[in-house]
Amino acid sequence: MNSAGSIEAVAACDVLAIAAHRDDVEQTCGGTLLRMASRGLHTAILDLTRGEAGTRGTAEDRAREAAEAARILGVSWRDALDLADGAVENTVENRKKILRVLRHLRPRVVILPYWKARHPDHSIVATLGYEACFLSGLSTVETDAAPHRPFKIVYASLYADVRPSFVVDITPFIEQRHASLMAYRSQYANQATGSGLFVPEEEIRERTFAEARHYGLLAGVKYGEPFVQKEVGLVDDLTLITVQSI
Ligand SMILES: [Zn+2]
Numbered sequence: 001m002n003s004a005g006s007i008e009a010v011a012a013c014d015v016l017a018i019a020a021h022r023d024d025v026e027q028t029c030g031g032t033l034l035r036m037a038s039r040g041l042h043t044a045i046l047d048l049t050r051g052e053a054g055t056r057g058t059a060e061d062r063a064r065e066a067a068e069a070a071r072i073l074g075v076s077w078r079d080a081l082d083l084a085d086g087a088v089e090n091t092v093e094n095r096k097k098i099l100r101v102l103r104h105l106r107p108r109v110v111i112l113p114y115w116k117a118r119h120p121d122h123s124i125v126a127t128l129g130y131e132a133c134f135l136s137g138l139s140t141v142e143t144d145a146a147p148h149r150p151f152k153i154v155y156a157s158l159y160a161d162v163r164p165s166f167v168v169d170i171t172p173f174i175e176q177r178h179a180s181l182m183a184y185r186s187q188y189a190n191q192a193t194g195s196g197l198f199v200p201e202e203e204i205r206e207r208t209f210a211e212a213r214h215y216g217l218l219a220g221v222k223y224g225e226p227f228v229q230k231e232v233g234l235v236d237d238l239t240l241i242t243v244q245s246i
Pocket of ligand 1: 020021024119122
């Protein structure tokens with residue numbers, strides 16, 4: 001896996017997940033990244049903050065844990081920008097920081113968090129990420145790399161009270177996804193600090209598997225991750241639709 005120091009050396013990626021915090025992607029679309037990697041696609045993760053506002057662990061702890069999680073998820077590249085943790089803002093400066101990454105990695109698909117969320121950072125990233133993707137395609141915005149607009153943006157909607165547009169079957173990858181989340185020992189291992197705020201380790205497994213089971217059931221598989229797309233789906237061949245009706 002490469003990090004930002006070698007961004008120029010990284011081959012174009014197929015799927016880039018952008019999230020507010022280290023460990024967001026592991027919860028909302030880690031199984032999908034694993035599935036895409038298993039199909040031979042290049043995947044990448046861009047976290048926008050470094051976790052300095054967290055109750056548990058330092059930014060350095062989280063950097064180490066994020067690298068380990070990225071290894072487990074099989075991504076080709078991961079890095080974190082320096083946006084303010086707990087106070088992410090949709091500014092020109094922040095859009096341009098994301099744009100620089102987009103133009104180097106040139107993803108075909110970008111995964112963003114769903115635009116309504118309990119944590120304000122998550123909902124802001126939905127808009128901030130979308131606007132950065134738009135800006136990245138404009139030739140009038142000059143940087144050291146050529147303009148690039150992702151073909152598709154999808155929103156990871158696991159924690160949103162919304163009906164997904166589609167679900168990705170993550171059944172073969174659920175244990176590996178869980179291992180990537182548990183790589184954040186400073187956050188999720190049982191410990192005294194913040195024990196009133198954080199759920200116990202065993203409970204995390206039960207909750208995340210139950211969520212995945214719920215979305216899997218909606219699509220007729222065991223475990224799934226939900227996504228929302230703003231566009232109406234386009235079907236080429238009716239006989240290749242994979243969700244059974246009756
Ligand atoms: Zn988060």
